[in-house]
Amino acid sequence: MAAEIDKKVAEELWGHVFTTDSESFINEIFPLKPETHGFVQSDILDHLHAQNQLSDEGWVGLSPKPSNENAMYGPFTNACNAIRLACKEKCNMQTSIQWYDRHSKAPKSVDKDAADIRPDIIASLVLDDDHDNNVLTLVDDNIRAARQEEKEAADAAVSASATVSPTSGSGGTQPSNQGDKTERLIDIWWQRVHCLVELKVQNDVKSTYEATRQLFSYMRQVFREQINRRFVIGLALCGSHMTVWLCDKAGVIGTSTPFNIHQNPELFIRVIAGMSLMRYEELGWDTTMRIVPPNTDYRNALYSWDPIMLKNTVTSPYQMRWAIEMPSRDGSGRRETFLTLKALSLLRSEVMYGRGSVVWAVCKADDPPGPQRRIYVLKQCARPSTSAAEGYFYKLAKDDETGGGGAQVGTLYSYEDVSIPHYPAKALESLRAAHTGERSSDQDANKKRPRDETTELLLQIACNDANTVKKIMSSLFLPSKRIFTRTLIEPYGWPVKFFKDRLELLVCLRDAIKAHRFMYRRGVLHRDVSTGNILICPLAGDAENTAGRLFDLDYGKQAKAVQNIKVTHTEASSDDVEDVERITKRRHAAGIERAAVERLLSFFPEDPYRCISYVDAFLGRPPKLLPSPLKYADIGLLSEEEAASMPKFDTHEFQRMHRTGTGPFMSSELAVQLRNFGSGRLAHDSIHDMESIMWVLIFLCCTRDGPGGSRRKEFGENFSTSEYRILQAVVYSFFEAPIEVMGARKQGLFSSDDKSKMDEWLLANFHDYFTPLKPLVRKWFEILFIGYQYRIYETIHDQFLKAIEEAIEKERRRGPEENAEIRKATDAELERRRIDLEKLRMSPCGVYTESSEGSSSSTLLQNDQSPSRPLSKSDRALFPTELAGEPVQDDPFKDTSQLEHRQPELKKAKTEATSKRAAKRAAG
Structure with a gap:
C-alpha cells in the first residue's frame, strides 16, 4: 500500500511544497540562544572534537562519499546522538529523545489500508535520555511477536478450513483478533516518532526526489497516528548534502539549498541540537490537549511524552481519551475542560494540506456518569486564514421561532482559535512569505495546467553544479496560512445512513433542506452536503424519537451583503x-x-x-x-x-472557481467546472447543494439494503462482479471514481432533453426497499434539470421541500412495515443507538474499553464514500464500461463521452494508460 500513500501525498501536496533560504529557515525554526537554551555553538564544536566525533574533515565514521546506504545508517545515527549528548552536557535540555537506526525495523502493518513504509532513522521520544532505555526496541519486539502469533493463527485457520467438509455448512475457524493487537502496537510505534530521516547515497535529482517523496510519506503517517501533532520535521540526506523539511496543514516548506554536513557542521549541529533543546510545542506538539491515562480522571491528564504514557502499550488513536479546554458558553472567559469519550472521525488527521478535521463525542469532564450527562461534539481543524471560523456560522443560526429551519442546524456551545504557547506561528508565516519559488515565465498566471502534466513529479527540482535545490514547488499556488480552530456543538447524533426506516430518512433530509434554507437566507452557503453531515439526532435522549440536523459548516461561505441588493435588469418592452x-x-x-x-x-x-x-x-x-x-x-x-x-453568491468574489464539497456528493457542474447547459460564469450556489442532497439519497438507495446502514450484499467479497457488474459499475462511476469521472457521469444526465437515463441507470439499481422513493428522486431531478437549463432556482429550497413533504405524507399513509426482515433491521438499529447512548452517558472517565473500531473502520461521522469492495483489474474488465473513462462498445454511459470531448484534459487524466505513465514517471 506504499504506492497508494505516495499517490495520496502527491495529490495533497500538489502545488503546496515551497522552499526558502536555508539559513533563514534553520535559524527561524531552531532559534537557539545562550540565554534561553544555554547553546553556545563553539562549546558544542569543541566538545565533539574532544570526543573524537568531529574532525577538520567532517564527521568521524560518516564517509563524504558513501558506497551504499548501509554505510550511512549507523554513523549518521551516532553523529546525531553525539550532538544530543554534547547538548545534554553543555546546554539546557527541554526534550527527551534519542536517535535510532530503524531502516530494517519498520512495523509491517496488517491493516490493508496502512502503508508498509520504513523511515531510515528516527528521533524517538524516550523515558530517559541518559542512556538507551530500549522503549522503542521493546515495542519492536512486541510487534514481531504479535506478527508471529498472527501468522500462526492464520496458518491454523487455513489448516482447519482444509479439513471442513464442503457440505458441513461451517466456514472453518474464525479469524482471530491478533491483527488488532499488532495494529495497536504499530500505532504506539508511530506515536513515539519525533523527527524523521531519509538517506540516499547519491546527491542528484533522482535521489533528492526519492528522498523527499519518502520523507513526506512518513510525515503523513505521523499525522495519522499523532492527533496532537501540529507539524512534523524531517531531514533528507543525499550523500553529504542535507535539506530540512517541515510539514503542517498548510503544506510543506523546506530549505532551498542543500548544505554539506561535513563542510558546514554548524548548521547540522543547530538542527540536531534544536530537536533536543527546544520545547515540545516549538517542535510541533500541541500542549493544549492531554491524554487521560487508563483508570484515572482528567485531573491526572498527561502529555503524550510523559514517562507514564511512554510506558503505556494499550492506547491507539481511537482509544485515547483527551482532556481539552474550551471557552464556557456564557462568554465570561471562563474555561471548561471536556473529555473525549469516543473518536467519531480521525481519518482526515493524516492530510498534509487541508483542514485535517478530527471529531470526538465529548462530555464535560466534571459531569459524572449517568442518564443526565450531556453529550457534545468537538471538532478541531486547521482552517484557511481567509475562511471564517465554523463557529461564527453557527452563531448566525439562532433558534427560529417561525420553524424556518434554525432548529435544524447544530447548536453552538463555544468555539475558539487555538493559541499554543511558544508555537512558532510567526516564524512559519514569515518563511512562507519569503519562499524562493517564482511563477514560471511561460505559465499563464490565470490558467492551470492539466493535472496529469503537473503530477508526474511531486517535486519540480533543478540542481546546479553545487547541487542546489532551486525550487520544490508548483508555480500555480502561493503559500497559505491556516488557523487551528476548535468548535463545540450539540446535539450528538448519527449520520443519515443509520436511518431506522424510510420515514426517518425522509424527515432527516427534509430537516437538512430546511436548515440549509435557513442559513442561505441569512447569507451562508453550506457547500459541503454529504452523508456525514446530515445527522439523525435523538430528541430528549430518545433513540427512536429523532430529528434531522445539518452540521459541518466549516466550508461555509458568507455573502458580502444580504439585504437591500437592487435587482437590476433591462426594462422589458x-x-x-x-x-x-x-x-x-x-x-x-x-x-x-x-x-x-x-x-x-x-x-x-x-x-x-x-x-x-x-x-x-x-x-x-x-x-x-x-x-x-x-x-x-x-x-x-x-x-x-x-x-x-436574498444573498448573492454570484458576485465578483465568487468568480474564481474551485471545487468545494465531498466528491461523491458534489454537484455535476462543480465536479467538472462547467455549466450543464450553455456557457458562462460558474459560482457555487443553492442549486448545487440541493443536487448534493439528491445524490445523498441516491447513494443510500443504491448502496444500502434497508434500515441501519448495512451495505447491500452485492458489494461483498462473495458476490461475483460479473453478475452484479451493472450495479457496481454505476456506483463506481457516480460515487467512487476520480472526481472528473464522477462529474462527467453526473453531467451526462443533464446533457440532453432525454431524462430517461436517470431511471435507466440509477433508479433501476435502487434496492427494492427504496422503490417508494423513486418518484421523489424523479421530481428532484426534474426540478434541478429545469433550474440548470433556465438558470432560475431562487425558490429551489421550497420546491425541494414541497416534493419531500409529499413523499413523507405518502410514507406515513403507507402504514407499518410488513416485511419481517426489515422490522428486524429497524429493531437492531434502535438497539444499537440505545447501547451507544448508554455507553457515552455511563462510561466512567478514563476507563478504556476495547473497540472494534480502528483507523480503517467506518466511524459514525466519517463520510462513507466507498461502499463497494476494492476492484481488481480483472473485475473492471467485466464491467460494461471501462471505468477509467474510455467509452467502449455497449457503454451504458456512452452519451457522456461527448461531454468529455469538450474537456480533453479531463479525458486524458482519466485514462488508465495515462495514469500508468504518470505513476511510472513519479517513481523516478
Whole structure:
C-alpha cells in the first residue's frame, strides 16, 4: 500500500511544497540562544572534537562519499546522538529523545489500508535520555511477536478450513483478533516518532526526489497516528548534502539549498541540537490537549511524552481519551475542560494540506456518569486564514421561532482559535512569505495546467553544479496560512445512513433542506452536503424519537451583503410583455400576472419567447389548471422585493472557481467546472447543494439494503462482479471514481432533453426497499434539470421541500412495515443507538474499553464514500464500461463521452494508460 500513500501525498501536496533560504529557515525554526537554551555553538564544536566525533574533515565514521546506504545508517545515527549528548552536557535540555537506526525495523502493518513504509532513522521520544532505555526496541519486539502469533493463527485457520467438509455448512475457524493487537502496537510505534530521516547515497535529482517523496510519506503517517501533532520535521540526506523539511496543514516548506554536513557542521549541529533543546510545542506538539491515562480522571491528564504514557502499550488513536479546554458558553472567559469519550472521525488527521478535521463525542469532564450527562461534539481543524471560523456560522443560526429551519442546524456551545504557547506561528508565516519559488515565465498566471502534466513529479527540482535545490514547488499556488480552530456543538447524533426506516430518512433530509434554507437566507452557503453531515439526532435522549440536523459548516461561505441588493435588469418592452401574456393565456386560461411577466423577462431580456418555454417546463405538460392568474410562486419566482433581500453568491468574489464539497456528493457542474447547459460564469450556489442532497439519497438507495446502514450484499467479497457488474459499475462511476469521472457521469444526465437515463441507470439499481422513493428522486431531478437549463432556482429550497413533504405524507399513509426482515433491521438499529447512548452517558472517565473500531473502520461521522469492495483489474474488465473513462462498445454511459470531448484534459487524466505513465514517471 506504499504506492497508494505516495499517490495520496502527491495529490495533497500538489502545488503546496515551497522552499526558502536555508539559513533563514534553520535559524527561524531552531532559534537557539545562550540565554534561553544555554547553546553556545563553539562549546558544542569543541566538545565533539574532544570526543573524537568531529574532525577538520567532517564527521568521524560518516564517509563524504558513501558506497551504499548501509554505510550511512549507523554513523549518521551516532553523529546525531553525539550532538544530543554534547547538548545534554553543555546546554539546557527541554526534550527527551534519542536517535535510532530503524531502516530494517519498520512495523509491517496488517491493516490493508496502512502503508508498509520504513523511515531510515528516527528521533524517538524516550523515558530517559541518559542512556538507551530500549522503549522503542521493546515495542519492536512486541510487534514481531504479535506478527508471529498472527501468522500462526492464520496458518491454523487455513489448516482447519482444509479439513471442513464442503457440505458441513461451517466456514472453518474464525479469524482471530491478533491483527488488532499488532495494529495497536504499530500505532504506539508511530506515536513515539519525533523527527524523521531519509538517506540516499547519491546527491542528484533522482535521489533528492526519492528522498523527499519518502520523507513526506512518513510525515503523513505521523499525522495519522499523532492527533496532537501540529507539524512534523524531517531531514533528507543525499550523500553529504542535507535539506530540512517541515510539514503542517498548510503544506510543506523546506530549505532551498542543500548544505554539506561535513563542510558546514554548524548548521547540522543547530538542527540536531534544536530537536533536543527546544520545547515540545516549538517542535510541533500541541500542549493544549492531554491524554487521560487508563483508570484515572482528567485531573491526572498527561502529555503524550510523559514517562507514564511512554510506558503505556494499550492506547491507539481511537482509544485515547483527551482532556481539552474550551471557552464556557456564557462568554465570561471562563474555561471548561471536556473529555473525549469516543473518536467519531480521525481519518482526515493524516492530510498534509487541508483542514485535517478530527471529531470526538465529548462530555464535560466534571459531569459524572449517568442518564443526565450531556453529550457534545468537538471538532478541531486547521482552517484557511481567509475562511471564517465554523463557529461564527453557527452563531448566525439562532433558534427560529417561525420553524424556518434554525432548529435544524447544530447548536453552538463555544468555539475558539487555538493559541499554543511558544508555537512558532510567526516564524512559519514569515518563511512562507519569503519562499524562493517564482511563477514560471511561460505559465499563464490565470490558467492551470492539466493535472496529469503537473503530477508526474511531486517535486519540480533543478540542481546546479553545487547541487542546489532551486525550487520544490508548483508555480500555480502561493503559500497559505491556516488557523487551528476548535468548535463545540450539540446535539450528538448519527449520520443519515443509520436511518431506522424510510420515514426517518425522509424527515432527516427534509430537516437538512430546511436548515440549509435557513442559513442561505441569512447569507451562508453550506457547500459541503454529504452523508456525514446530515445527522439523525435523538430528541430528549430518545433513540427512536429523532430529528434531522445539518452540521459541518466549516466550508461555509458568507455573502458580502444580504439585504437591500437592487435587482437590476433591462426594462422589458411593452410588446414583449404583451406577447408573453397573450401566449401564456392560450396555455393557461387564467393567464399570468403582469408583475410575474416583468420579473420573468428580466431573466431572458434577449429572448422573450424563452419565458414561455420556461413556464411550460416548470408547470409540466399537460399544464396544471390554476383557477387564478399565475403568480410569482406558481412559476418558481420571488417577487422583486423578496429577490432583493436574498444573498448573492454570484458576485465578483465568487468568480474564481474551485471545487468545494465531498466528491461523491458534489454537484455535476462543480465536479467538472462547467455549466450543464450553455456557457458562462460558474459560482457555487443553492442549486448545487440541493443536487448534493439528491445524490445523498441516491447513494443510500443504491448502496444500502434497508434500515441501519448495512451495505447491500452485492458489494461483498462473495458476490461475483460479473453478475452484479451493472450495479457496481454505476456506483463506481457516480460515487467512487476520480472526481472528473464522477462529474462527467453526473453531467451526462443533464446533457440532453432525454431524462430517461436517470431511471435507466440509477433508479433501476435502487434496492427494492427504496422503490417508494423513486418518484421523489424523479421530481428532484426534474426540478434541478429545469433550474440548470433556465438558470432560475431562487425558490429551489421550497420546491425541494414541497416534493419531500409529499413523499413523507405518502410514507406515513403507507402504514407499518410488513416485511419481517426489515422490522428486524429497524429493531437492531434502535438497539444499537440505545447501547451507544448508554455507553457515552455511563462510561466512567478514563476507563478504556476495547473497540472494534480502528483507523480503517467506518466511524459514525466519517463520510462513507466507498461502499463497494476494492476492484481488481480483472473485475473492471467485466464491467460494461471501462471505468477509467474510455467509452467502449455497449457503454451504458456512452452519451457522456461527448461531454468529455469538450474537456480533453479531463479525458486524458482519466485514462488508465495515462495514469500508468504518470505513476511510472513519479517513481523516478
